[in-house]
Amino acid sequence: MKLGLPSKGRLQADAIDWFAQWGLTITRSDGGREYAGTVAGLDGVELVLLSAGEVPRELAAGRIHLGVTGTDLIHEKLPDRAATVAEIAPMGFGHADLIVAVPKLWADVETMDDLDEVASLLRARHGHRLRVATKYHNLVRGFFREHGIADYLLVDSQGATEGTVKNETAEAVADITSSGATLEANHLKILGDGLILKSQATLFASRRAEWTAEDRAALQTLCARIGTPAPL
Numbered sequence: 001m002k003l004g005l006p007s008k009g010r011l012q013a014d015a016i017d018w019f020a021q022w023g024l025t026i027t028r029s030d031g032g033r034e035y036a037g038t039v040a041g042l043d044g045v046e047l048v049l050l051s052a053g054e055v056p057r058e059l060a061a062g063r064i065h066l067g068v069t070g071t072d073l074i075h076e077k078l079p080d081r082a083a084t085v086a087e088i089a090p091m092g093f094g095h096a097d098l099i100v101a102v103p104k105l106w107a108d109v110e111t112m113d114d115l116d117e118v119a120s121l122l123r124a125r126h127g128h129r130l131r132v133a134t135k136y137h138n139l140v141r142g143f144f145r146e147h148g149i150a151d152y153l154l155v156d157s158q159g160a161t162e163g164t165v166k167n168e169t170a171e172a173v174a175d176i177t178s179s180g181a182t183l184e185a186n187h188l189k190i191l192g193d194g195l196i197l198k199s200q201a202t203l204f205a206s207r208r209a210e211w212t213a214e215d216r217a218a219l220q221t222l223c224a225r226i227g228t229p230a231p232l
């Protein structure tokens, strides 16, 4: 059974601690620079280290049986997620909210409806569409559609998204926030009804992987320890 774990970044250390409480000892090879390691405490588990952003794709391709990543990334990257993955357990860390934020200076803009009005004004007065910077294209499109906002442009931003407003490449952003410090530092505020998704690190199982009898037994054992029914 292949277990995909973030190779570095904010989720890895907490994920290793989380598995330790269920009797799985995960050890990175040589000082943590090599992307390899071992799992002790449950037979037949092989460690695969990869970026949190790649875990959804690897689960969908069936190249890993289990994977740890944020629910935001699963929702964004797997449109057909019910057929692709099964949630085993939320892990209680990596909490973050995907939100829509606008400049604090926009005193009259507090809701998605207000943002829709801004979009219409921008179009009417300046002849260009409202630009929204994000890396969560699918989730943002769906959310704007639910709020009846159609006249806007998504600007791809793979990092430093909150800076796009100051840099004048976008008027609004849709990004992850946890402490709120980055929004504050960039003079942005969250719209009252601008919460797209609440995310946390979660253990998922792949419905697309080939599950041998040994893999299923390992999954059963792990789920019994966690105290949750095996989803497959």
Ligand SMILES: Nc1ncnc2c1ncn2[C@@H]1O[C@H](COP(=O)(O)OP(=O)(O)OP(=O)(O)O)[C@@H](O)[C@H]1O
Pocket (backbone or CB within 6 Å): 006, 008, 009, 010, 011, 051, 052, 053, 054, 069, 070, 071, 072, 073, 094, 095, 096, 176, 177, 178, 179, 199, 200
């Ligand atoms: N403050 C935060 N900022 C961004 N992501 C966060 C935050 N808190 C928790 N997360 C979660 O962490 C996950 C992303 O983790 P990380 O940035 O380590 O992965 P990544 O984007 O694959 O990293 P890499 O920079 O190696 O590509 C997402 O699921 C996200 O929701």
Ligand SMILES: O=P(O)(O)OC[C@H]1O[C@H](OP(=O)(O)OP(=O)(O)O)[C@H](O)[C@@H]1O
Pocket (backbone or CB within 6 Å): 158, 159, 160, 161, 162, 175, 176, 177, 178, 179, 180, 181, 182, 183
């Ligand atoms: O609410 P906060 O605690 O301030 O955290 C939110 C910030 O952290 C993340 O960025 P990250 O550190 O991953 O850098 P990036 O912008 O390059 O993705 C995220 O994209 C926000 O910018």
